[in-house]
Amino acid sequence: MTTRYFEDFEVGELMETAPVALSTDDIVEFAKLYDPQTFHTDPEAAKSSPYGGLIASGLQTIAVAFGQFIRLGYFVKSSLGGPATDDVDWLAPVRPGDELNTVVEVLEVRPSKSKPDRGIVRLQFTMKVDDIPVVRFISTTFLRRRPAG
Numbered sequence: 001m002t003t004r005y006f007e008d009f010e011v012g013e014l015m016e017t018a019p020v021a022l023s024t025d026d027i028v029e030f031a032k033l034y035d036p037q038t039f040h041t042d043p044e045a046a047k048s049s050p051y052g053g054l055i056a057s058g059l060q061t062i063a064v065a066f067g068q069f070i071r072l073g074y075f076v077k078s079s080l081g082g083p084a085t086d087d088v089d090w091l092a093p094v095r096p097g098d099e100l101n102t103v104v105e106v107l108e109v110r111p112s113k114s115k116p117d118r119g120i121v122r123l124q125f126t127m128k129v130d131d132i133p134v135v136r137f138i139s140t141t142f143l144r145r146r147p148a149g
Contacts, residue, residue, distance in 0.1 A: 003077040005146040006119030017068035055093040080142035088137040
């Protein structure tokens, strides 16, 4: 995919990422480093948790959704990072082998008031398993304006 700049995004636009699945090892390794709760790190102990088995960390689901979007290539030359991720909702557990599909919707596109070389784009990420939403969040990103010429 080709880099897209601030001017290339439209409110209401939908972008879909490639599906991805997390293995038991993926879930456990991430959790050992960043969210070491037993229902994320120990498949056997997780059976007696409120979830009845191993589940991915919510932080991992956000990272996966964002990573899959970045891999689309839209921000290769245009991203200037972002100041916020808001309204995070974990709606259902993610289990090993679930096929995760993420749709990204453009919620807002506005030029920066203080820096004319960039704009602000707010994106809503919705990750689903079998059409059931499992996580939803909003990311605000600064994007370069299209170069002159």
